Amino acid sequence: MSIVLRVSGDQLDLDACGRWIPKERLETSWVPGQQRGRKVTTAFGFNLLLGDDEQLNASIASAKDVLASLAKPLTDLAGDGVSIVVDVALFVYAQRPTSVSLPLDFLAMVLAAQATLVVSAYPTSDND
Numbered sequence: 579m580s581i582v583l584r585v586s587g588d589q590l591d592l593d594a595c596g597r598w599i600p601k602e603r604l605e606t607s608w609v610p611g612q613q614r615g616r617k618v619t620t621a622f623g624f625n626l627l628l629g630d631d632e633q634l635n636a637s638i639a640s641a642k643d644v645l646a647s648l649a650k651p652l653t654d655l656a657g658d659g660v661s662i663v664v665d666v667a668l669f670v671y672a673q674r675p676t677s678v679s680l681p682l683d684f685l686a687m688v689l690a691a692q693a694t695l696v697v698s699a700y701p702t703s704d705n706d
Contacts, residue, residue: 579678580630580667581641583648583693586623587660595624598651603627603644621661628664638684645687656692664688665696672701 582605585595592607607624608614628644629637641664645652656662670676678697688695 579632579634579637579669581628581637582665582667583626583628583644584623584663584665585626585652585655585660586621587655587658588621589658590622590655590660592622592624595651595655598648599624599626600644600647634678638681642684642687645691649687649690652691652693662691662693663696664691664693665698668697668699669702670699 588610592609603626605625605627607622608619609622610620612619626644629640631637631640645664652662666678666680668676668678676699680695685695
């Protein structure tokens with residue numbers, strides 16, 4: 579299960595963010611006018627990988643560590659009106675029900691970062 583932090587905003591200063599972003603967690607960054615998939619971006623932004631493990635608990639533990647280390651800069655960004663999203667990727671199977679239970683302490687950290695929580699479901703085959 580992957581957990582990604584997505585930050586974007588019209589006035590987001592990527593150079594300033596680069597001073598506190600953990601480089602090993604940075605997945606991508608973008609600027610206005612850049613093509614991303616089928617869309618052209620209208621804001622500055624970046625994605626950080628908070629956690630990526632087959633086991634939910636391991637992904638959550640990693641995400642909590644990263645969110646704790648970024649608490650101050652994320653609070654500052656939220657105060658500046660920047661959009662902050664924590665996206666939990668859930669892989670769903672046709673023959674097995676899939677659900678996720680997110681611990682309260684993780685949800686509290688998402689709220690403290692003034693982030694929106696998104697759960698994205700991605701279909702996959704039962705043979706994967």
